[in-house]
Amino acid sequence: MAYASKDLSVLAYANGFTLWHYTTADLAADVDTTGYFNGAADLLRVGDMVLANCAAGGGPSGGVLVVATNAAGVVDVTNLTPFGAANSD
DSSP states (O other): OOOOOOEEEEEETTTEEEEEEEEEEEHHHHHHHHTTTGGGGTTOOOOOOOEEEEEEHHHHHHHHEEEEOOOOOOOOEEEOOOOOOOOOO
8 A cells, every 4th residue: 555645744843843643554564664755755844753553464553753764755763662562471
């Protein structure tokens, strides 16, 4: 699949920073590649954070992406940093 603007929404905005939410059936490894968010280049700023809910081999994965660069319409985000950790109990 590809980036879908209908799945990106603002959660909070303050002082030039935006916290976004994005949900997709795409794998996190696809979502965090350079260019995936090019369709939102006019919205995303360096340092913005995206809380992402992605598919991962049949089970969902969630985490945070940070907009690392946005130049000439090409957006790059950091690799997905997952929320929580496996419980070793």
